[in-house]
Amino acid sequence: AAVGGPIALVQDGDEISFDLLNGDITLHVEDDELFRRREAWQPPAxxxxxxxxxxxxxxxxxxxxxxxxxxxxxxxxxxxxx
Known part of the structure; x- marks a missing residue:
């Protein structure tokens, strides 16, 4: 998250699902919204x-x-x- 990875884009209220059998984590946010968040992201102090x-x-x-x-x-x- 500190270097801008996918977890840095998660916000309160986002829906996330976990598939433990397949080892998958899915963030249910539209691609255009993730793009907007990535553009606005700033590294934490x-x-x-x-x-x-x-x-x-x-x-x-x-x-x-x-x-x-x-x-x-x-x-x-x-x-x-x-």
Missing amino acids: MRFRRGYLADFTATVAQAHDGCVSKAYHSQLMTEGEK
Whole structure:
């Protein structure tokens, strides 16, 4: 959500269905409405400005990138391009 993924577009009152057997989550919102929300989306302000959580937030990649250090993730991506 913090980097603008699909969950960032969910709003109060949206209908969401879960299919546990197939591992699916469906947000029942029209595509044009999701497009409008994405256009208007702004990243949230950083909540932690000092201490461990500020350091963690500044140096660790997002979950979809493996939660590894951002430097290590960049190295992996560069090696993958070779």
